[in-house]
Amino acid sequence: MRSHPAAAVLMRISKSIILATGIALLWTLGGHAQQSQPPNQDQAASPNDIEGGQMFATSCGFCHQDGGRTTGKGPKLAGTTRDNDFLAERIRKGKPGAMPAFGNAFSESQIMAIVAYIRSLEE
Amino acid sequence: MAIRARYLTGCAALALAAVAVAPPAIAQQGSTVDPARLQAAEQTPNDWLTYRGGYKSYNYSALDQINTSNVKNLQVAWIHMPGRSTRGLQSTPLAADGVLYYSGSYSRVYALDGATGKMIWSYFPELDEELVSMQTHSPYNRGVALGDDKVFVGTVDGRLIALDMKTGKPAWDTRLIDSKKHTVGFTGAPLVVKDTVIIGSQGGEWTSRGPLFGVDMKTGKKKWEFFTVAGTEDAKATWGNESWRTGGGGAWMPGGYDPETDTIWWGTANPAPLYDWSGADWQKSGPRPGTNLYTTSVIALDPDNGKLKFHHQELPHDAWDFDSAVGEFVMIDRDGRKLVVHPNKGGFVFVYDRTNGKVQNVWRLVKNINFVKDIDPKTGELIGRRDLSLGKADSPLCPAIPGGISWNSGSYSPKTRLWYKIGQEWCQEIEVVKTTPITEPMAQLNIGANFKLVPPPDGPARGHLSARDPVTGDKKWEVTYSEPPLASILATGGNLVFVPDARGVLHAYNAETGEELWSHNNGVGHNGGIISYSAGGKQYIAVPAGWGGMVADEYPPLFGEPYKSMPKDAGALIVFTLKQ
Numbered sequence: 001m002r003s004h005p006a007a008a009v010l011m012r013i014s015k016s017i018i019l020a021t022g023i024a025l026l027w028t029l030g031g032h033a034q035q036s037q038p039p040n041q042d043q044a045a046s047p048n049d050i051e052g053g054q055m056f057a058t059s060c061g062f063c064h065q066d067g068g069r070t071t072g073k074g075p076k077l078a079g080t081t082r083d084n085d086f087l088a089e090r091i092r093k094g095k096p097g098a099m100p101a102f103g104n105a106f107s108e109s110q111i112m113a114i115v116a117y118i119r120s121l122e123e
Numbered sequence: 124m125a126i127r128a129r130y131l132t133g134c135a136a137l138a139l140a141a142v143a144v145a146p147p148a149i150a151q152q153g154s155t156v157d158p159a160r161l162q163a164a165e166q167t168p169n170d171w172l173t174y175r176g177g178y179k180s181y182n183y184s185a186l187d188q189i190n191t192s193n194v195k196n197l198q199v200a201w202i203h204m205p206g207r208s209t210r211g212l213q214s215t216p217l218a219a220d221g222v223l224y225y226s227g228s229y230s231r232v233y234a235l236d237g238a239t240g241k242m243i244w245s246y247f248p249e250l251d252e253e254l255v256s257m258q259t260h261s262p263y264n265r266g267v268a269l270g271d272d273k274v275f276v277g278t279v280d281g282r283l284i285a286l287d288m289k290t291g292k293p294a295w296d297t298r299l300i301d302s303k304k305h306t307v308g309f310t311g312a313p314l315v316v317k318d319t320v321i322i323g324s325q326g327g328e329w330t331s332r333g334p335l336f337g338v339d340m341k342t343g344k345k346k347w348e349f350f351t352v353a354g355t356e357d358a359k360a361t362w363g364n365e366s367w368r369t370g371g372g373g374a375w376m377p378g379g380y381d382p383e384t385d386t387i388w389w390g391t392a393n394p395a396p397l398y399d400w401s402g403a404d405w406q407k408s409g410p411r412p413g414t415n416l417y418t419t420s421v422i423a424l425d426p427d428n429g430k431l432k433f434h435h436q437e438l439p440h441d442a443w444d445f446d447s448a449v450g451e452f453v454m455i456d457r458d459g460r461k462l463v464v465h466p467n468k469g470g471f472v473f474v475y476d477r478t479n480g481k482v483q484n485v486w487r488l489v490k491n492i493n494f495v496k497d498i499d500p501k502t503g504e505l506i507g508r509r510d511l512s513l514g515k516a517d518s519p520l521c522p523a524i525p526g527g528i529s530w531n532s533g534s535y536s537p538k539t540r541l542w543y544k545i546g547q548e549w550c551q552e553i554e555v556v557k558t559t560p561i562t563e564p565m566a567q568l569n570i571g572a573n574f575k576l577v578p579p580p581d582g583p584a585r586g587h588l589s590a591r592d593p594v595t596g597d598k599k600w601e602v603t604y605s606e607p608p609l610a611s612i613l614a615t616g617g618n619l620v621f622v623p624d625a626r627g628v629l630h631a632y633n634a635e636t637g638e639e640l641w642s643h644n645n646g647v648g649h650n651g652g653i654i655s656y657s658a659g660g661k662q663y664i665a666v667p668a669g670w671g672g673m674v675a676d677e678y679p680p681l682f683g684e685p686y687k688s689m690p691k692d693a694g695a696l697i698v699f700t701l702k703q
Contacts, residue, residue, distance in 0.1 A: 053556070054558055054559070057556035057570060058396075058559070058568065058570060058571070059561065059567045059569070059570065061556075061572065062328070062570045063259075063676070065574060065576065065680070066552070066575035067554065067573035068573075070575050070680065071679070071680040072576070072677065073676035073677060093256075094257070096209070096256060097691065098691075100256065101256045101257050105564065105565050105567055106567075
């Protein structure tokens, strides 16, 4: 299965710093500021930081196959019922013995861009 | 479990008559594990002194107390449970003077009485647990090395540690890699050559330069470091746009040593990103323009100073993650020629002249290969490369990312003159994606694609054990498995071949015919190395059981149960001997 056209549009939009910033803002406004604070949270975003699809193919697709559309070493992510908080926290902290913690490696903008990419996947 | 399809030629049966009696075991009780003893490891089958049983990579035991006529009487002698076997038990034990040494996840090391399993000592290093939690290829450990009456073990946080062989007390602890920056460390076993401990770092898809280290065995002081990415000025020129800075490489499995030429042979890992969007223009464009030396190569080094003697790059500009990191270098003398046989992850087997690294033959272990049309058996040149471009490939790439050949060892029997080796048949759908290396604040994986494993065109995904002439590739017999076994293979002087399979069943086959003679269910998949040794006059077979490596993680979606529910945090060392 490939991405839905609307999702593809979202993907393209997610390349912009504006959207990444917007997601970050919504995240905070949504009452998620109590989440653990990674040390590099304030790292400035660059175009590479916020292309969720590219980030995914760099470091995540090794385990989450077909760009997260099917089960591989890691679970299928398309259509996940987990909420954004859960996904972001799992990216930050990982799962011992199964998934690395990326909270010290990725900026908050990058993590949110990856979450946005996961949300764009058609089940 | 096994889909049995055996092919036996008449020649194999005739060869039985020529099999010699295994050489007598030489008693070594209480003696020092020194360079001379390591060099003669193949002649002292009571012990298993190096990762592959000796410098020649035979992974073979000449012991014959357990043999084709009595293997049906094999039973469990003792079991050791190391605990905390996160991602399984992937190591290969060693044995010296009736004592068995082995490592588990988190580089925990154990010394056990080989006859009873009674604990002599254990050592649990304090690791940087926060770093471990950020690693992908972690926290498993694949083995230790012996020498100078010490046990050497690498750690995933970048250290090499020496332990006193009798007490387990640390003699030295040397940091070799800044793992907080490079994220990777050591998972493979070291190799001791004369007074040097040699260990290679992880790498591949990791954006560093994959160094190999030589360390003084007595002091722990680093003697030399060889970068598998741009290790020489000539090599640096094979990385356009200074891409060597994030090149990948690595040398994560121990290699072999040829005492006659005083040369270590080592296989190197792949460049990063794994996949490349430049297509046929890879010499000039893409993320790493050029051939990318010395990745996906075999390198021959001086063990004293790490200087490169010669090399052969098996896949110039590897664009498929079919690296040469398999450290198996089977050294065979035949018809006056000194040869070394090396399997490549892509499913081809290379045969080299041991004196100069020139290709003597290349043959296929695996059926489903389409990343090249062929490899020239005379020159090693790739014929008909399939260089991928940006976007989704129009047909699956074969083999899939776990390779046609995985990292665990086959076994060569000097008795049957056959090499027993596992092959893997599977492919993957792939979409190549442009990526940018991530190096700050710490290195991250750089894959460059999305992919999905699928069955090959000729049938279901599967594995096979074949018995072959290691130089020509001629096949004598084959056994097919519904899922590829991922553990090492052991051939013995008792004319047996032991195969620990993925489901947890340990099989014993007749080495001449492939007939299954015995099996035992160890309860969880095997992902480590099997050995044989002798203690108190009895022969033992020791096999680690414990599932959870990177390739093993692909099994649940491909094969379903029992892998969906197989634990990936359980492990046990299970030791067998004959009933009294």
